[in-house]
Amino acid sequence: MKIASSLASLLALASLASATTAAGKDPIPGPAQKVKHPKIAKTTPGASYIKGRYFVELAEGATLDPVATLSASLNKASPGKYTGKHIREHTKIQSNLFSGVSVQLEKETDLEDLLKVKGVRKVYPVKINKRPTLVKTSKLAGGVPQDVTSHSQTGVDKIHASGHYGKGVKVAVIDTGVYWKHPALGGCFGKGCKISFGRDLVGDAYDADTNPTVVPDDDPMDNCSDSSHGTHTTGIIAANATGISKDGFKPFLPFLGVAPRATIGHYRIFGCNGNNGDDIMAQAIFRAFEDGAQVISISVGEAGVVRDESLSPRAIELVSRAGVHVVVSAGNDGAGGIGTIGDPAFAQSAYAVASVDNNRVVSSTFFGPKGEAYGYAAASNGAWKGSNNTAQILIADPTDGCAAKTYPVTGKVLLVRYNAQCKSGAICGSAAKQGAVGCLIYNVGAIGGSPLIPSASLDDLASADLLATLKATPNAVFTFTDKKALVNSPTGNTASAFTSYGTDAELHFKPDIAGIGGNVYSTISPFSAAGAGLTDAYTYESGTSMAAPTFAGTLALLIEARGELTVEKGKALMQNNAQKLKIYNTTLNENPIRLGAGLVNVSQAIAAKSMITPSALGLNDTVRTQKSYTLKLKNLGKNTVTYKLEHVGAALANSAEVGNDMPIPVINYTPDYATAEITPSKITLTGGKAVEFKVKFTPPKNANKKLLPFYGGYIKATPSDGSPSLTVPYAGFVGDFSKTKMIVEKNPVSGLVTGVYSEDSPITEGATLNATAGIDVKLVLGQGTRVVYAEVIKADSLPGVNPSLGVLVPTVPADAANTPYSIRVAAYKFNQPRNVQIEGQGNHVSYPIPWNGRVTPAPALGATDTPRQHGNNSIEYPLPDGKYQIRFSALKHFGDARKASDYEVVTSPSFELVH
Ligand SMILES: *[C@@H]1O[C@H](CO)[C@@H](O)[C@H](O)[C@H]1NC(C)=O
Ligand SMILES: *[C@@H]1O[C@H](CO)[C@@H](O)[C@H](O)[C@H]1NC(C)=O
Ligand SMILES: *[C@@H]1O[C@H](CO)[C@@H](O)[C@H](O)[C@H]1NC(C)=O
Ligand SMILES: *[C@@H]1O[C@H](CO)[C@@H](O)[C@H](O)[C@H]1NC(C)=O
Ligand SMILES: *[C@@H]1O[C@H](CO)[C@@H](O)[C@H](O)[C@H]1NC(C)=O
Ligand SMILES: *[C@@H]1O[C@H](CO)[C@@H](O)[C@H](O)[C@H]1NC(C)=O
Ligand SMILES: *[C@@H]1O[C@H](CO)[C@@H](O)[C@H](O)[C@H]1NC(C)=O
Numbered sequence: 001m002k003i004a005s006s007l008a009s010l011l012a013l014a015s016l017a018s019a020t021t022a023a024g025k026d027p028i029p030g031p032a033q034k035v036k037h038p039k040i041a042k043t044t045p046g047a048s049y050i051k052g053r054y055f056v057e058l059a060e061g062a063t064l065d066p067v068a069t070l071s072a073s074l075n076k077a078s079p080g081k082y083t084g085k086h087i088r089e090h091t092k093i094q095s096n097l098f099s100g101v102s103v104q105l106e107k108e109t110d111l112e113d114l115l116k117v118k119g120v121r122k123v124y125p126v127k128i129n130k131r132p133t134l135v136k137t138s139k140l141a142g143g144v145p146q147d148v149t150s151h152s153q154t155g156v157d158k159i160h161a162s163g164h165y166g167k168g169v170k171v172a173v174i175d176t177g178v179y180w181k182h183p184a185l186g187g188c189f190g191k192g193c194k195i196s197f198g199r200d201l202v203g204d205a206y207d208a209d210t211n212p213t214v215v216p217d218d219d220p221m222d223n224c225s226d227s228s229h230g231t232h233t234t235g236i237i238a239a240n241a242t243g244i245s246k247d248g249f250k251p252f253l254p255f256l257g258v259a260p261r262a263t264i265g266h267y268r269i270f271g272c273n274g275n276n277g278d279d280i281m282a283q284a285i286f287r288a289f290e291d292g293a294q295v296i297s298i299s300v301g302e303a304g305v306v307r308d309e310s311l312s313p314r315a316i317e318l319v320s321r322a323g324v325h326v327v328v329s330a331g332n333d334g335a336g337g338i339g340t341i342g343d344p345a346f347a348q349s350a351y352a353v354a355s356v357d358n359n360r361v362v363s364s365t366f367f368g369p370k371g372e373a374y375g376y377a378a379a380s381n382g383a384w385k386g387s388n389n390t391a392q393i394l395i396a397d398p399t400d401g402c403a404a405k406t407y408p409v410t411g412k413v414l415l416v417r418y419n420a421q422c423k424s425g426a427i428c429g430s431a432a433k434q435g436a437v438g439c440l441i442y443n444v445g446a447i448g449g450s451p452l453i454p455s456a457s458l459d460d461l462a463s464a465d466l467l468a469t470l471k472a473t474p475n476a477v478f479t480f481t482d483k484k485a486l487v488n489s490p491t492g493n494t495a496s497a498f499t500s501y502g503t504d505a506e507l508h509f510k511p512d513i514a515g516i517g518g519n520v521y522s523t524i525s526p527f528s529a530a531g532a533g534l535t536d537a538y539t540y541e542s543g544t545s546m547a548a549p550t551f552a553g554t555l556a557l558l559i560e561a562r563g564e565l566t567v568e569k570g571k572a573l574m575q576n577n578a579q580k581l582k583i584y585n586t587t588l589n590e591n592p593i594r595l596g597a598g599l600v601n602v603s604q605a606i607a608a609k610s611m612i613t614p615s616a617l618g619l620n621d622t623v624r625t626q627k628s629y630t631l632k633l634k635n636l637g638k639n640t641v642t643y644k645l646e647h648v649g650a651a652l653a654n655s656a657e658v659g660n661d662m663p664i665p666v667i668n669y670t671p672d673y674a675t676a677e678i679t680p681s682k683i684t685l686t687g688g689k690a691v692e693f694k695v696k697f698t699p700p701k702n703a704n705k706k707l708l709p710f711y712g713g714y715i716k717a718t719p720s721d722g723s724p725s726l727t728v729p730y731a732g733f734v735g736d737f738s739k740t741k742m743i744v745e746k747n748p749v750s751g752l753v754t755g756v757y758s759e760d761s762p763i764t765e766g767a768t769l770n771a772t773a774g775i776d777v778k779l780v781l782g783q784g785t786r787v788v789y790a791e792v793i794k795a796d797s798l799p800g801v802n803p804s805l806g807v808l809v810p811t812v813p814a815d816a817a818n819t820p821y822s823i824r825v826a827a828y829k830f831n832q833p834r835n836v837q838i839e840g841q842g843n844h845v846s847y848p849i850p851w852n853g854r855v856t857p858a859p860a861l862g863a864t865d866t867p868r869q870h871g872n873n874s875i876e877y878p879l880p881d882g883k884y885q886i887r888f889s890a891l892k893h894f895g896d897a898r899k900a901s902d903y904e905v906v907t908s909p910s911f912e913l914v915h
Pocket of ligand 1: 601
């Protein structure tokens, strides 16, 4: 810790000249003016921020305990302005890499003064990170496997078999806390225990939205959160659920986590409920670093655009440079389509981890004539009890049940395809009245069913197996049970439906790699088990939240085997040796924008005797791509090896459709491959030597640029000594990415487009809008953008005249001193994530701007700060009655924010504004 020579001088106020506030008399503001606070970090407007909470990064050499001094400085320079506890310390970060303090301002408007304090390097509004949520996946059919884990899919089985379990490697989990009393997690906390370090940084009652006050203590225990997320992620890495007979803690089958002998730390950053502040996330990252963690696993994320300058991505970069491997879940917004990778997963050094489904899952089950298992989801009104219910199955037409048609179902179980027109209660109830002994609905998630007979649902995949059996043996007798059994998952070893797609908005290669996140069995707290009606404190969960710790555990195994390594080398070994998977139900190679290098194979990474760097290539778009790329192949072994270099294509990922500005939710893959010329194509290297080679890519010839296609594939090196081949994944965009449509004007699927709305529909020319009653303006972005804003312009203005009347001021509560910075800012936004066709976990279908006819001067193009209202520098005007239009401007990809021509501009129909 470096100590400042003089605290007083460090925190002295540079100047506190009171800002001149415009009177707001002139209803038409003057020309654009610059409002600039270079010290304030850009905010990500999709996110929310904690009221009055700012993280103050101190200049190098700063000491901590600045708050008293800061407070005194403010008082001295502005006598009488500040009274009482106008500024309070919330939490501080004290690390060799970074120091600062998170403060709570009594009034939001005090920010203006805080920014002027000397020695304050940067002020970050504290972002709220959403509590991680899980994706419920349905249970599927077929087979009777024995292993509840996914270790055979990731090479972990081989490492365990060799007697290695991560011993001596320090892994920190940053999450909702951990129920360390769980016998599978060692049952104790502290030195000598499995969970041996970490702390609770927040306390039970903390919630960034409603109670952002931390009450830290030294015990990361969580026995109060519903999903028990942190106990689940910690167990994925560390559990040893073998030989446990204690009531309430018996696993379905004994199992081990990925690195059960690693030294585990847990930093609790969420209270029992609610969200987290990014100041606490950053604090946890630095604390884990200071406590000697070699791997940090984070399963938290928000929608993102580009590597921004917010706190936790910054923290990740700093600790990664110091050699800590930071693993971050890629995000669960894959159902939104392209470019949904999360923040902070997009941090350059982070291992952004995508999710692949487990091959197996435990499910409530019935059994077929050959003893094969079919997974089902019990209806909420009740399914089978016991294990001695046998019956044949009758397949009915979907409309049969609904129309209460009669059919010979007496003594049988009815099987009917889901039909949106007809409720499961009606179908199953009608079947019951006709003598059915059970009811199955397929092609659907959860159902209510009928209280009259046992009812359950099957998803389309499970039903495919069942229908095949019934086709072959229509009179087969099935045994319906409440037993849980392991069943094979048809989506096993393919990308999870929810896993977020790369790239970021600058076409950087993301995600980096994949772990198993679909159907992962692990530990939970007794509180969570009781809430879910489970007898034992374990459950299956799905999400990239699960994929991240699965991968983090493999990093512990890698470090145990190969010793400390840099992040660059760790990434290279893991990416070079990852498995290229197929796209579900096809023979096509998965595009790296979905799973990065592929699914981890740690046993191959540990054994690797060669390495290629860089280990992933972001090729940019075909206009900005390099003529050729240089890679370096290194022989890490002792013997001379000859390598054959070749190209392997992956499916082209078409992210859009013609006539729709909103990228499609389900990527359309086609077998259009790039080609690559590799020189030389054969390399011989003596032990320890490295050599460079060049790759020239030619994008797929048949790609249709209108479909916004992303191409990808792998460069493969096959060694002559029989060891496995290594690959380097690449991904790029076909076309000029800067010409991509940013603002959605056409969206035939949902009709949701950018514009001014009246009665839920976009207005047409000449509409009358009442400012007093409130006007609904909607921004819909097809692509994430670095700058976007909405202005009012005079309708029908003459050519050559700047018609801008200022940026829309969203309608906000009048209480400025209590309104967070993020809400006080005008409709002028930085790093705005794209919208999606279907609401995701972190993404939204549109950005509404509620408006009551007020504007603020538009900042000069390229200004680095958002104009603010209601603050000391606020200038805000009500527009008089008149004829106006709204002009939306979004900075195109790679655009220069200072150049007007780099913005895509969309103008609304004109309207009459009245009050
Ligand atoms: C992992 O790599 C090893 C060595 O190449 C190979 O034998 C094994 O089959 C791989 N595991 C998987 C799941 O692909
Ligand atoms: C798991 O726990 C059992 C019972 O305490 C112990 O015998 C075994 O060695 C442990 N396994 C590992 C991999 O540490
Ligand atoms: C199961 O059902 C069969 C046939 O209905 C009957 O013979 C048998 O006794 C039952 N077994 C149990 C354990 O209830
Ligand atoms: C692509 O090119 C643009 C413009 O030069 C640059 O800003 C961006 O970072 C590049 N992306 C990658 C992945 O190289
Ligand atoms: C955890 O919660 C469960 C369920 O509420 C309760 O039975 C148990 O006693 C709690 N355990 C601890 C250690 O607080
Ligand atoms: C798998 O692909 C085939 C052929 O494209 C298609 O008919 C079938 O419906 C697909 N199955 C599933 C479960 O998606
Ligand atoms: C606008 O709406 C307000 C409040 O709803 C109403 O009092 C006012 O009369 C409306 N103005 C016009 C011109 O209709």
